[in-house]
Amino acid sequence: MEITIKINRQFMSVEVSAEVADYLEQAKRNNRKLYRERQRYWDGRECDEYIISTEGRLPYCATPEELVCQRETLDEILAVLALCTDTQRERFLLHALYDFSYAEIAEMCGCTKSAVGKSINAVKNIFWKLWK
Structure with a gap:
C-alpha cells in the first residue's frame, strides 16, 4: 500500500x-x-x-451558613451607614470601597483633608460602638 x-x-x-x-x-x-x-x-x-x-479543583461555592453570615454582616454594615450623614457615608465609601486617599476625596468633595479624615473617623467610631 x-x-x-x-x-x-x-x-x-x-x-x-x-x-x-x-x-x-x-x-x-x-x-x-x-x-x-x-x-x-x-x-x-x-x-x-x-x-x-x-x-482536582472545583469552583468555590459558599455554604448556606456562610451566605447567611455574609447577609447578616451586610445588614449590620448598612444599619451603621444609615446612622451616618450623607457626607460621612459618601466619604467613607469612597475611601473604603474605592481606596481613594483623603486628598483625592477632599478634591472631589471640595473640602480639606482634615474634614475628610474627621468624617471617616466618625463613621469608624460608630462601627466600633455598635460592634463592641
Whole structure:
C-alpha cells in the first residue's frame, strides 16, 4: 500500500504494509481527537466531570451558613451607614470601597483633608460602638 508522508517539509510517497497504513491512520485519528479535546476543554469553552476530577479543583461555592453570615454582616454594615450623614457615608465609601486617599476625596468633595479624615473617623467610631 502506498502512503504519502511529510518529511522536512517535503511530501514523499512510500510503500508500506497494510498494518503500517492502519497504524498511521489510527494515529491520525487520535491526533485529531486530541486536537478537538484541546479545543473543547483547554480553552475554556466546555467543562465536564473528567476535567474537574483530573484537575482536582472545583469552583468555590459558599455554604448556606456562610451566605447567611455574609447577609447578616451586610445588614449590620448598612444599619451603621444609615446612622451616618450623607457626607460621612459618601466619604467613607469612597475611601473604603474605592481606596481613594483623603486628598483625592477632599478634591472631589471640595473640602480639606482634615474634614475628610474627621468624617471617616466618625463613621469608624460608630462601627466600633455598635460592634463592641
